[in-house]
Amino acid sequence: MGIDHDPEALEIARAALEERGSVLLRGSFGELRSLRPSLPVPAFDLVLADLGVSSLQLDEGRRGFSFRRDGPLDMRMDPEREPSAEEWVRTTDVEEMARVIFEYGEDRLARKIAKEIDRARRVAPIRTTGELADVVRRVVPRSRADTIDPATRTFQAIRIAVNGELAALDHLLAHFDPLLRPGGRFAVIAYHSLEDRRVKEAFRIRGREGDFEILTAKPVRPTDEEIAENPRARSARLRVIRRRGGIQA
Numbered sequence: 001m002g003i004d005h006d007p008e009a010l011e012i013a014r015a016a017l018e019e020r021g022s023v024l025l026r027g028s029f030g031e032l033r034s035l036r037p038s039l040p041v042p043a044f045d046l047v048l049a050d051l052g053v054s055s056l057q058l059d060e061g062r063r064g065f066s067f068r069r070d071g072p073l074d075m076r077m078d079p080e081r082e083p084s085a086e087e088w089v090r091t092t093d094v095e096e097m098a099r100v101i102f103e104y105g106e107d108r109l110a111r112k113i114a115k116e117i118d119r120a121r122r123v124a125p126i127r128t129t130g131e132l133a134d135v136v137r138r139v140v141p142r143s144r145a146d147t148i149d150p151a152t153r154t155f156q157a158i159r160i161a162v163n164g165e166l167a168a169l170d171h172l173l174a175h176f177d178p179l180l181r182p183g184g185r186f187a188v189i190a191y192h193s194l195e196d197r198r199v200k201e202a203f204r205i206r207g208r209e210g211d212f213e214i215l216t217a218k219p220v221r222p223t224d225e226e227i228a229e230n231p232r233a234r235s236a237r238l239r240v241i242r243r244r245g246g247i248q249a
Helices: 007-020 029-038 085-091 094-105 110-123 129-139 152-163 165-175 193-209 224-229 231-235
Strands: 002-004 024-026 044-050 180-190 212-214 237-243
Touching (some): 002 007, 007 024, 110 129, 129 152, 152 165, 165 193, 193 237, 224 231
C-alpha cells in the first residue's frame, strides 16, 4: 500500500499497480493518525518513507519546483494546499523569510537574500521560478568551486516551508511504532541533512529505549553505479530500524 499527497503521483501508481490489489491513499506523513483507520491491516513488516521532492515534480515546469524549467512559482506537492510559493514569497515578512532560508536552506546569506526578495517584490510581483532564481543570484556570489546553483538553497527552504515537510517528518518519527509488527522494519530515505539529522536522532532514542534495534550504524549511501544511473540519488541516505520480537530474518 502507499500514501502520497500528490494526486498525479497516485494516478501513476494506480496505473502501475492496478493488478496487484494495492491500496493507495492520498495524504502525508503528518496525517498519519487520521489515515490509520483506512489502512487495510493494523501493522506491517516494512514501512518505507521516501522523503523530499520527486523527479516527477522537478521535471514538470508547471509545478514550480525547479528553476531549471521556468514555470509558475508553486512548489506545492498537494495542489490544494495553501499557500503556494508565490503567495508565500509575496506575504512573508523579511524576518520570517530570513529565518526560513537560514534554517531550512542552511544559507549563511539568508538575511541578504530575504532583503533582496523584499526589494524586488516591491517593484514587481515575483511570479515564476526563473524570476525568483534571478533575484537570489543577484546577491549570492558563485565561485568556480561551487557545484550547485546559488538559488538551490533558497528554493529548498521555501519548498520545505510551503509543504510543511519537516513538521510532517517529525510527526511520522513520533508515531511510527504502531505501524510495525514485531520484527518489522522502518526505513527512511532522506536527501539532505535537515531530514537525516531528525531520523538519526529519533532512531537513536528508540534504540536506547530498548524496543528497537538500529540496523544501520551509518546511513547507507548509493553506489557509484546507482548514481551513474540516477544522478539525483547522490545525496540519498538510508537508515533502518527494527522493532524487536518476531522472527528475525
